[in-house]
Amino acid sequence: MRSFVPITIDSTWVAVDMATVREIGGPLTWIALPTATAALPGVAAWRGRAIAVADLAAVLGAGDRLSPPTGRVRTLYLQQGASTLAVPVDAVREPLTIADSDIRPPRARTESFCTGEVDVEGHTTLVVDLGAIVDSQRAVVAGGLH
Amino acid sequence: MVHVDDPRGRWAVSASEVLRILPAVEWRGAPPIDLLAALGPLGGRARRVLVLRGVHGREIALVAAGALAVGEVDPHDVLPLPSVLAAAAPQVSAIIVASDASLSLLIEPSAVISSSASVVGEKLCPSHS
Numbered sequence: 001m002r003s004f005v006p007i008t009i010d011s012t013w014v015a016v017d018m019a020t021v022r023e024i025g026g027p028l029t030w031i032a033l034p035t036a037t038a039a040l041p042g043v044a045a046w047r048g049r050a051i052a053v054a055d056l057a058a059v060l061g062a063g064d065r066l067s068p069p070t071g072r073v074r075t076l077y078l079q080q081g082a083s084t085l086a087v088p089v090d091a092v093r094e095p096l097t098i099a100d101s102d103i104r105p106p107r108a109r110t111e112s113f114c115t116g117e118v119d120v121e122g123h124t125t126l127v128v129d130l131g132a133i134v135d136s137q138r139a140v141v142a143g144g145l146h
Numbered sequence: 147m148v149h150v151d152d153p154r155g156r157w158a159v160s161a162s163e164v165l166r167i168l169p170a171v172e173w174r175g176a177p178p179i180d181l182l183a184a185l186g187p188l189g190g191r192a193r194r195v196l197v198l199r200g201v202h203g204r205e206i207a208l209v210a211a212g213a214l215a216v217g218e219v220d221p222h223d224v225l226p227l228p229s230v231l232a233a234a235a236p237q238v239s240a241i242i243v244a245s246d247a248s249l250s251l252l253i254e255p256s257a258v259i260s261s262s263a264s265v266v267g268e269k270l271c272p273s274h275s
Binding site: 036084 | 154155156181182183184185222225226227228229230231234235237238240241243247248249250251
């Protein structure tokens with residue numbers, strides 16, 4: 001059994017691992033970095049430090065991309081290894097526990113960060129691994145430097 | 147710090163790095179660098195340039211599109227970029243959190259100067275192109 005927090009971006013339902021969630025807050029104030037990627041377009045201040053902002057709409061191709069200086073209605077603060085991410089979202093649902101056997105392989109997505117698919121409140125919901133997004137970001141940057 | 151209230155994103159640079167501030171039309175050196183070019187066009191805004199000392203005594207100019215202000219910043223309000231972003235944005239060393247919680251980018255002059263020097267070097271070595 002694993003616990004997830006379902007969130008929505010536009011009309012796309014996504015589930016993130018509850019163990020990575022550090023805080024759920026309101027709208028985010030952030031600033032764009034001129035040479036950042038669409039997945040991690042900028043930076044925000046949180047608990048006295050700067051953290052990366054992740055735009056799931058850009059990653060998933062769902063809804064409008066973030067536009068500074070504000071984010072969406074809610075913000076998830078997630079810990080992925082040594083990195084903390086602020087993830088603006090449209091809505092956060094009640095956490096739920098799902099049996100591993102209820103997580104299907106993703107049917108419509110092949111990206112490495114889409115690890116599965118579950119049904120939540122009648123909606124097909126992508127299980128995403130935001131750590132994979134951070135790792136792919138590092139790879140993009142490293143590739144751009146060589 | 148010299149703060150630039152660019153509508154595309156506020157930024158700042160240490161005042162000790164700024165040699166002088168000029169109207170853009172009075173700058174006679176290499177084309178000014180628009181640090182926020184990737185965030186959108188400058189449009190028709192009235193502009194000035196911040197002149198920094200570059201390598202080998204050469205001066206470089208940064209486009210300053212927006213109101214300028216000079217002011218102190220509490221070191222506690224300067225937050226270094228997280229490692230996941232630092233490599234992607236070498237010209238930005240940190241963000242500055244204002245009293246109203248708005249954010250500015252703190253520019254790293256040495257990275258700007260370094261990238262500017264490499265561009266000049268490419269122009270001077272056409273056989274490499």
